[in-house]
Amino acid sequence: MIKSDTLENTKDFRISVAPMMDWTTRDYRFFARLFNPNIVLYTEMVTTGAIIHGDAKRHMDFSSQEHPLVLQLGGSNPQDLAICTKMAEDWGYDEVNLNVGCPSDRVQNNKIGACLMAEPNLVAECIDQMQKAVTIPVTVKHRIGIDEMQSYEEMLHFVDTVAATGCTHFVVHARIAILQGLSPKENREVPPLRYEDVYRLKHERPNLTIEMNGGIKTFEETQQHLQHVDGVMIGREAYHNPYLLAEFGHFWNLDMPDRFNIIQQMMPYIEKRLAEGAPLSIITRHILGLFQNLPGARKWRQALSGGNAKSIRDIEIALVNIRETIQRSEDQQQEQHI
Numbered sequence: 342m343i344k345s346d347t348l349e350n351t352k353d354f355r356i357s358v359a360p361m362m363d364w365t366t367r368d369y370r371f372f373a374r375l376f377n378p379n380i381v382l383y384t385e386m387v388t389t390g391a392i393i394h395g396d397a398k399r400h401m402d403f404s405s406q407e408h409p410l411v412l413q414l415g416g417s418n419p420q421d422l423a424i425c426t427k428m429a430e431d432w433g434y435d436e437v438n439l440n441v442g443c444p445s446d447r448v449q450n451n452k453i454g455a456c457l458m459a460e461p462n463l464v465a466e467c468i469d470q471m472q473k474a475v476t477i478p479v480t481v482k483h484r485i486g487i488d489e490m491q492s493y494e495e496m497l498h499f500v501d502t503v504a505a506t507g508c509t510h511f512v513v514h515a516r517i518a519i520l521q522g523l524s525p526k527e528n529r530e531v532p533p534l535r536y537e538d539v540y541r542l543k544h545e546r547p548n549l550t551i552e553m554n555g556g557i558k559t560f561e562e563t564q565q566h567l568q569h570v571d572g573v574m575i576g577r578e579a580y581h582n583p584y585l586l587a588e589f590g591h592f593w594n595l596d597m598p599d600r601f602n603i604i605q606q607m608m609p610y611i612e613k614r615l616a617e618g619a620p621l622s623i624i625t626r627h628i629l630g631l632f633q634n635l636p637g638a639r640k641w642r643q644a645l646s647g648g649n650a651k652s653i654r655d656i657e658i659a660l661v662n663i664r665e666t667i668q669r670s671e672d673q674q675q676e677q678h679i
């Protein structure tokens with residue numbers, strides 16, 4: 342089902358970084374790509390209204406380095422979704438994904454996201470129209486259930502109804518969403534993970550491509566899931582600890598990139614974005630996790646967060662500092678071994 346050239350690099354399994362509002366911006370995606378050429382990146386969710394009635398260019402522009410890249414759409418009007426899917430294809434996206442997993446109130450009021458799990462026929466109609474508009478793949482990201490619809494059988498009915506349109510790729514966040522009473526953040530933490538439901542879905546529908554999402558933090562966990570499903574999608578950990586994306590390079594026998602090299606490659610990009618008028622802080626906030634788990638990581642974060650870095654020079658100073666801290670710590674460790 343994977344059609345585009347760039348998605349072919351992902352072999353017969355795939356690892357992706359989840360769509361995350363305000364987090365997986367084009368600046369984060371450019372940065373994330375430097376860790377691994379093969380992982381699939383998603384945009385933040387963009388509503389059909391924002392594209393059709395708003396500034397489409399602002400929402401849809403990306404750098405060519407970001408491929409393979411998926412646009413995630415939010416909406417429930419089949420015609421609007423078809424228009425936006427066609428625009429995504431023309432814009433150069435490799436794939437389009439429909440959000441049926443996001444539980445926020447704002448999103449529910451417009452009939453977007455997880456509340457659509459209660460309307461499998463409407464989702465099927467949306468996916469049908471989207472697929473008819475393009476040749477790139479159209480996929481769905483959904484939960485294992487919502488509110489009163491929590492059983493495996495109900496999720497299977499949802500998937501079967503949508504799959505009847507010819508859609509074959511489902512990304513499943515292995516938690517239900519409670520639409521009344523829990524905040525979006527709580528909905529990513531409180532309902533228990535039910536990975537078995539997703540394994541069972543793949544087992545019972547072997548012809549579908551099933552991707553696991555929710556609570557996955559390590560290479561080892563990812564390897565485990567890939568014994569049962571076709572792909573793994575990582576959200577928060579990929580953002581807070583982006584070097585994890587480099588560790589996934591083991592799947593393709595890639596060399597581990599050097600963090601300082603990554604930031605050097607980021608510098609010309611930052612300069613270009615500044616020249617376009619982007620404020621430095623909207624870029625630096627996505628690179629705070631670069632040295633996660635290393636000595637000096639907290640100082641690096643402090644130096645770059647909250648508008649503390651006013652210029653490229655401030656980033657360079659923070660780099661010199663963390664390089665020294667890491668070197669000192671390595672020297673101390675060596676002395677202890679002598």
Ligand SMILES: Cc1cc2nc3c(=O)[nH]c(=O)nc-3n(C[C@H](O)[C@H](O)[C@H](O)COP(=O)(O)O)c2cc1C
Nearest residue numbers: 359360361362385386440514555556557575576577
């Ligand atoms: C800040 C933030 C924003 C999110 N925005 C979206 C979104 O736009 N669309 C979506 O489908 N899911 C969104 N999610 C959910 C993630 O895609 C993912 O399903 C969830 O975080 C569980 O994966 P994880 O445990 O690996 O983080 C968001 C999550 C976070 C933390």
